[in-house]
Amino acid sequence: MIKKKAEEGKRKMQAEMASINYRIYENRLERMARILIDGKARLVDATNFGEFSKKTLIHAVKAVKSERDVAKVGRPSLxxxxxxxxxxxxxxxxxxxxxxxxxxxxxxxxxxxxxxxxxxxxxxxxxxxxxxxxxxxxxxxxxxxxxxxKPKILDSKRLAASCQDVLKPWYEMLDDLHSKYKYKRELIFNVDETSLRLSDNSQKLVATSSESPSAYCLAPSRVRNATLVAAVASDGFSLPTIVLWPSSNVPEELTHLLSPSLDVWSNTNG
The missing domain is CATH 1.10.10 (Arc Repressor Mutant, subunit A)
Incomplete structure (x- = not known):
């Protein structure tokens, strides 16, 4: 007799789970919880159905009643x-x-x-x-x-200067100088400084939009770093690249980097 009632309860639950009224809920756990809340089946019937445990079903019912999303184990979302x-x-x-x-x-x-x-x-x-x-x-x-x-580290001072209000007067001045003196291409250089962080404490992950290709994080006001300086003329000629190293002398382990195209300079501030 008990076995017969259990089978009937399972069939009732199966019918409700497949009904059009509850198929709108893609999360099967939420679907089952709503069936229980509506009184279409009993908790024992849902437990005998065997898809979820009794504890999980109870958590799911509480989540739905509190109007929260139903997590995988039935607990309400944060x-x-x-x-x-x-x-x-x-x-x-x-x-x-x-x-x-x-x-x-x-x-x-x-x-x-x-x-x-x-x-x-x-x-x-x-x-x-x-x-x-x-x-x-x-x-x-x-x-x-x-x-x-993992974020890319941005220097706060550089970031503050990288705006139209700061850069526009600079480029207008360069344009006036070029119009006045007609510089040759080999005299027009672009100099770039790149900070090389020596102690990387940026292992922390940050949250960003799934559509964003990169994430950014502001660097601390003081951080030990070296600086890579490159200069290239508009005609393609480049000066030797310079590494400014934060020490009073160039470390021996960096001397093997020295070459006609790269030099290492010591500087206590990097």
Whole structure:
């Protein structure tokens, strides 16, 4: 008799899972949870169905009742859908501004949004909820609009100078000088300085838009680095490349780099 009831419950659950009313939910766990909430089947029937454990189903029912997304193991997601969109939008805006958020900063952002969310539901101020970095990491990994990647380091002073207000007067001055003196091509040089970080503490991943080809992070105000200087004339001629090394003398291990096309200069500031 018990076996017969179990088989009937399983068939009922199978019919509801396949019905048009619930097929709109692609997540089968969410679909089953909604069937249970609507009273179309019992928890024991869903458990006997064998696709998910009883504990997972209970978590999923709680998630749906609280209007949160259903995770793989049934636990409710960190944020409601609209709050999740807010966090995602903030990360994408920060990425466009060149200040990609680290996992730690994302963790703090999510905690602030959760705090605001709780204040909307509960009148009494509740203590701030803390989440783990692994939870923030999982949140970022599960957002199709975002991706995690190692950032390129930007010097804050160089970044501040790389804007139209700073560069336009410079290029206008160069244009006036060229119009006045008609420089020969072999006298027009482009000199580029590239910072070479010697102590790389940028192993942290940052969040950026999935459409962004690169991620960026501002360098600390003081960091030990060398400088690579290259100069090329408009006719194609290039001067020897210079490496400015942050020491009073050129280290012996760098002397093998010396050649007609590359020189190493010592400089205490790099």
């Amino acid at each position: 944020l409601r859908k609209e709050k999740k969109e807010i966090v995602t939008d903030v990360i994408k805006i920060e990425a466009k501004c060149g200040t990609n958020l680290t996992v730690k900063k994302t963790k703090e952002l999510i905690e602030n949004v959760i705090e605001d969310e709780d204040s909307e539901i509960f009148e009494d101020a509740s203590p701030k909820k803390e989440i783990s970095k692994s939870a923030a990491y999982s949140f970022l990994r599960n957002q199709p609009e975002l991706k995690l990647q």
